[in-house]
Amino acid sequence: MPTIDVPAPSFMQEESLRAFEDSIARFFDKHAPPARTQKWREDKQVEREFWREAGEAGLLGVSVPVEYGGGGGDFRYDAVLFDQIQRKDVSGFAAALHNGIILPYVTAHGTEEQKKRWLPRLCNGELVAAIAMSEPAVGSDLQNIRTTALKDGNGYRINGQKTFISSGQIADFVVVVAKTDPAKGAKGISLLVVETKEAEGFRRGRKLDKVGLDAADTSELFFDDVWVPAENLLGLQEGLGFKQLMSELPRERLVIALGAATSAEIALETTIEYVKDRKAFGQTLIDFQNTQFKLAECKTEATLSRVFINHCLEELLAGRLDSAKASMAKYWCTDTENKIIDTCLQLHGGYGYMNEYKIGRMFRDARVSRIYGGSNEIMKVLIARTL
Secondary structure (H helix, E strand, O other): OOOOOOOOOHHHOOHHHHHHHHHHHHHHHHHOOHHHHHHHHHHOOOOHHHHHHHHHOOOOOOOOOHHHOOOOOOHHHHHHHHHHHHHOOOOOOOHHHHHHHHHHHHHHHOOHHHHHHHHHHHHOOOOOEEEEOOOOOOOOOHHHOOOEEEEEOOEEEEEEEEEEEEOOOOOOEEEEEEEOOHHHHHHHEEEEEEEHHHOOOEEEEEEOOOOOOOOOOEEEEEEEEEEEEHHHEHHHOOOOHHHHHHHHHHHHHHHHHHHHHHHHHHHHHHHHHHHHHOEEOOEEHHHOHHHHHHHHHHHHHHHHHHHHHHHHHHHHHOOOOOHHHHHHHHHHHHHHHHHHHHHHHHHHHHHHHOOOOHHHHHHHHHHHHHOOOOOHHHHHHHHHOOO
């Protein structure tokens, strides 16, 4: 019996999804063995070549329409991919960001010309995507960003600094959140695409030294008079950036919640295996009532997360997932993930604090899930507005 006994919902039981899951698992077994992913953690980034391999295998843009070079699926295929990335421990491979967060901006808000120009290269691994929102003094307050993109001839001149940018060291396709009209506040925000290989004045700053997620490079980015043509304005209409961001945030928060639910399940499975083998005072740890009670609590909470996630996934597929419910999923699942992993680490004792044990690395990796994508405090503010 699986640790979390929640049957997959009917919409996730199609044979094509199972076949896709099997193909992903085989790809990761071949192309992301433990020795290679360990090297990524040591280097603090996934090698660029792996993205090309993933593109050739059809793992990038799986829900992008076929006519733009994608797999032609829907978000269910992305959900299967994200789940397998965690279960196969493909550390740092930011497909959830690339597929689940950034490509939808292009497919939903790009013009026909922009989709034809960018999506095929994003799907085949030629381009790796990043989105530059956060700034040193702004955080979640996107309305008050300082980066500007002001008209200059038949294009825009971008000036500003971004930080905490995932995939910042290798990304060559960066969606920049900037103000095209600083006097208009949120209504003056636009999204502009910078292809970094062609961008004079673009600089990558430090590869930031994080608490966890060792293989996931996170960086500072600098835009010093970076000029981009007018056709790089996403949607070709100024002032829509904030609206575009808000429309895609429910999906982003569900992506984070999905990852948190899977992470909690993996921690629980890892710990059950450990306590059934580890002995203390003449018996295995699983024989102690305290161990049983703690794991019973974890299993219950992980089950609740999975049931809620399945509901939210169904809502997303039906076009009904709103900001409040996505915020509930993000806040609940990430809080639960951290609570379960902390309990699981405690059951490992001193070994749990060692980085050579998976649970220790999971403990470090999980902490940021309550911060990125909007902190859980922000999630509660959004939920409270519906009261």
